Amino acid sequence: MHDIRAIRENPAAFDAGLARRGLPGMSAELLAADAARRANILAAETAQAAQNVASKEAGSAKSAGNAAEFERLRGLVGEKKAEIALLNDAASVEDARLRDMLMRIPNLPMAEVPVGADETGNVEVRRWGTPRLMDFAPREHFEIAGVKPGMDFATAAKLSGARFVVLKGAVARLQRALAQMMLDVHTSEHGLTETWAPVLVKDDAMEGTDKLPKFAEDSYQTTNGWWLIPTSEVTLTYSVAGDILDAGALPIRMTAHSQCFRSEAGSAGKDTSGMLRQHQFEKVEMVSITTPETSLAEHDRMTRCAEAILERLGLPYRTIVLCTGDMGFGATKTHDLEVWLPGQNTYREISSVSVCGDFQARRMNARFKVPGGKPEFVHTLNGSGLAVGRCLIAVVENGQQADGSVDLPAALYPYLGGKTRISAAGALE
RNA sequence: GGAGAGGUGGCAGAGUGGUCGAAUGCGGCGGUCUCGAAAACCGUUGUCGGUUUGCGCCGACCCAGGGUUCGAAUCCCUGUCUCUCCGCCA
Numbered sequence: 261m262h263d264i265r266a267i268r269e270n271p272a273a274f275d276a277g278l279a280r281r282g283l284p285g286m287s288a289e290l291l292a293a294d295a296a297r298r299a300n301i302l303a304a305e306t307a308q309a310a311q312n313v314a315s316k317e318a319g320s321a322k323s324a325g326n327a328a329e330f331e332r333l334r335g336l337v338g339e340k341k342a343e344i345a346l347l348n349d350a351a352s353v354e355d356a357r358l359r360d361m362l363m364r365i366p367n368l369p370m371a372e373v374p375v376g377a378d379e380t381g382n383v384e385v386r387r388w389g390t391p392r393l394m395d396f397a398p399r400e401h402f403e404i405a406g407v408k409p410g411m412d413f414a415t416a417a418k419l420s421g422a423r424f425v426v427l428k429g430a431v432a433r434l435q436r437a438l439a440q441m442m443l444d445v446h447t448s449e450h451g452l453t454e455t456w457a458p459v460l461v462k463d464d465a466m467e468g469t470d471k472l473p474k475f476a477e478d479s480y481q482t483t484n485g486w487w488l489i490p491t492s493e494v495t496l497t498y499s500v501a502g503d504i505l506d507a508g509a510l511p512i513r514m515t516a517h518s519q520c521f522r523s524e525a526g527s528a529g530k531d532t533s534g535m536l537r538q539h540q541f542e543k544v545e546m547v548s549i550t551t552p553e554t555s556l557a558e559h560d561r562m563t564r565c566a567e568a569i570l571e572r573l574g575l576p577y578r579t580i581v582l583c584t585g586d587m588g589f590g591a592t593k594t595h596d597l598e599v600w601l602p603g604q605n606t607y608r609e610i611s612s613v614s615v616c617g618d619f620q621a622r623r624m625n626a627r628f629k630v631p632g633g634k635p636e637f638v639h640t641l642n643g644s645g646l647a648v649g650r651c652l653i654a655v656v657e658n659g660q661q662a663d664g665s666v667d668l669p670a671a672l673y674p675y676l677g678g679k680t681r682i683s684a685a686g687a688l689e
Numbered sequence: 690g691g692a693g694a695g696g697u698g699g700c701a702g703a704g705u706g707g708u709c710g711a712a713u714g715c716g717g718c719g720g721u722c723u724c725g726a727a728a729a730c731c732g733u734u735g736u737c738g739g740u741u742u743g744c745g746c747c748g749a750c751c752c753a754g755g756g757u758u759c760g761a762a763u764c765c766c767u768g769u770c771u772c773u774c775c776g777c778c779a
Contacts, residue, residue: 302740305739306748309748331759
């Protein structure tokens, strides 16, 4: 959420930031709402002050036994009360209107983010690994002979419908191995704290991490009002909501492996085959809470943490910086990691690492303080480290052999009981 | 699911209708003392919003939201969270 005071002080800069995102200026409208809101507050508080005075006087009159004066003041208070009720209603309407407007405006990009309208404006920053030469036509993950027995879309459809999958045997084991490996690397080598949190959360948590109000249709809600998290960014980030953290405790670095749920509204027809885009998937998420001074360096660090997983698995990837038009709602800068998928003959997103500045912190009132100083909003960052399902796809597509078997990365052997490949018949061996 | 108890400032803990943003203790900060420190003593110490050039002034906040009352931390209702006991349960 944006700071209305900052907008008040420099509306032109705010509109310029929106323009870089390809959005029209909104400061005039915001400032009008802000002025209306403040006028209402002033009127309501003035009336309130008058009522408080009259109440006090009424008390004195009563204890002095002056019944007539008491009755007069009682009447006055009654009038004020009615007046205040109206003014307060108006004030809270204006306040809610302004807040809702602010909540729906995306974060502004950092100065260094390239300007662009859509994904064609993204800029590649580095590339790692070389796609393996295959002397056969590479297959997509769901077409590989060794994978097919363990990836059952028919049963998933029976259970849940489209965009779900049932994994079995070697493939299920492989997904578990990947998640375990990621958590182990992040905790023991990258210094993140392993965390396990609910996947059902309240409105506040979704709002604080900017999934609401604007993107309600992208997530699922239970009949009693809980939301199923679209990513554990929600739980990890919101864990510091309302806190005033000791500056010495920062950065806080967390990681979690969780189920994620997305309605994929608006994705109809996209990636309909295979398990690239599912309503329920597994992800290992990374979240950092930092000071404003360190957040940009932390962004690069977090990007490296995600890249390290791909490198360990020997998966070719490229890292891009998203342009202003392609960034997510809460981000000020985003790196996407795209992994090589031979079956699609292209790079596909497997991780997105964003620095959100104080955008989420302001929404959820998460602050830090140096001893003796004033509380200040923290900066928040989040990134996939990695999307486990997509990583599974990348591993089998890149490791596929002409005969339909799959060679697995050595980094996973310890997590697979020493097994090294999936046979063309689908057996781990 | 049933029964009961409770949510007050950084912490502990008073306050059960008015002058209470809230006693007291601890902690924090500043000072006196000291070569320095400790102890002791003195002072000070919440957040948010509005308004003002500024001093300041005003408003809100004792879990949240409603209500009663001239007036609510205090009374009533609802919600929520915590604790205890019972039941159920992976």
